[in-house]
Amino acid sequence: MDTTTAIAEVRSLLDEPTARKFTDAEIVRWLNISQNFVNAKFEILTTSTTIDLVEDQATYDITSLITDFVKISSGGLQFLNNSKYEPIYPFTSFKQYLIASATTSTSNPTNYAKYGKYIYLYPTPSSDLTDGLKVWYVYKPTQLDTSSNYDLLDGWGEAEVYTDLICLMASLRGKVKDHTKPEDIQNLIIMKNDAMAQVSEIRSKADSWKSRARQKYRRTPIWGINAAETITEP
Numbered sequence: 001m002d003t004t005t006a007i008a009e010v011r012s013l014l015d016e017p018t019a020r021k022f023t024d025a026e027i028v029r030w031l032n033i034s035q036n037f038v039n040a041k042f043e044i045l046t047t048s049t050t051i052d053l054v055e056d057q058a059t060y061d062i063t064s065l066i067t068d069f070v071k072i073s074s075g076g077l078q079f080l081n082n083s084k085y086e087p088i089y090p091f092t093s094f095k096q097y098l099i100a101s102a103t104t105s106t107s108n109p110t111n112y113a114k115y116g117k118y119i120y121l122y123p124t125p126s127s128d129l130t131d132g133l134k135v136w137y138v139y140k141p142t143q144l145d146t147s148s149n150y151d152l153l154d155g156w157g158e159a160e161v162y163t164d165l166i167c168l169m170a171s172l173r174g175k176v177k178d179h180t181k182p183e184d185i186q187n188l189i190i191m192k193n194d195a196m197a198q199v200s201e202i203r204s205k206a207d208s209w210k211s212r213a214r215q216k217y218r219r220t221p222i223w224g225i226n227a228a229e230t231i232t233e234p
Contacts, residue, residue, distance in 0.1 A: 001152050001163040003144045006031055006170075009163075013171035014178075022174050028144050030170035035141055035152050037169065038162050039070070042199065043138050044153055046073045050080075053125040053132030056106060060133075063117040068140040072114060075136025079109050085134050088112055088121075097122060109133075165195040 001009070010027050011017055039045055051065055063069050078085035088109050091097045097113035097120050105123035113120045125132065141154050152166055153159040168191050 001160065001167075002149045003028065003031075003146075003151075004149055006144070006152055006163065006167055009167040010171045010174070013167065014174045021178055024146050027170060027174070028146055030173040031152070031166060032143050033173070034166040034169035035144075035162075036070075038166055038199075039141050039153060040138055042162070043073045044156060044159075044162065045139050045141055046075065046136065047139060048075065048134055048136045050131035051133040051135060053109075053121075053129040055127050056124055058101065058121050058124040060119045060121070061117055062114075062119050062135070066135065066137060066139075070138040070140050073136045073138050077112050077119070077136070078134040080129060080132045080134070081108055090114070091122075094120075162199060165192065165199055168192040168195055 007024055007027050008017075010031065011022075014022060016022060049066055051060060076090065077088050079088050089111050091100070091111055091113045094113050094115045097111070097115075100111070100122050101120070106126040107123040109121040109123060109125060111122045113122075119135075121133075141152075142150050144150050144152070151159065152163055172189065172192055
């Protein structure tokens with residue numbers, strides 16, 4: 001769904017086909033807020049990048065190293081060990097990291113903590129390592145504006161699954177701003193919650209399908225062995 005179509009959909013939900021109370025710029029701002037939220041919640045736009053590790057350096061500013069970073073995705077972090085990326089695991093809390101790091105240790109990182117814009121590795125890397133850390137993350141979608149007819153969620157292949165939810169969330173902001181009757185706002189909230197549940201169900205089914213597929217095939221790209229290799233299980 002492109003920007004023009006999304007604006008028209010929000011106006012339809014607001015019962016305002018042409019601009020009277022709400023400008024296109026306002027609606028575009030609400031659409032951006034909504035698509036950013038949906039993207040982060042459902043981890044739609046994801047990719048990975050690598051970061052060079054520095055000997056005895058535990059802390060890395062993730063937001064300055066990665067453009068349009070939103071959050072670490074379910075793919076997590078991986079450490080390059082003997083030419084193969086292996087998972088490193090998150091501490092349950094930053095306090096747990098502080099307790100562990102109170103004991104100085106340098107080795108291959110096995111755990112990490114994310115606090116604010118920083119990633120903290122433990123143990124601290126024992127040597128410099130080019131591309132030593134792989135980060136799987138959610139990135140920010142292209143932001144809509146009134147002059148460019150961008151697609152929601154960068155035109156991602158299955159974006160239509162989420163567009164109804166994004167438009168509903170955007171229109172809800174308009175209803176609240178307009179001090180619409182509580183019952184009308186409540187109806188929109190119900191529609192938004194229904195759309196959220198539908199999206200969650202679709203994602204759940206997709207994850208279930210992927211899980212069944214992994215039982216038949218061992219796919220190696222996640223662990224970085226060979227992105228082209230697929231091994232059939234006996």
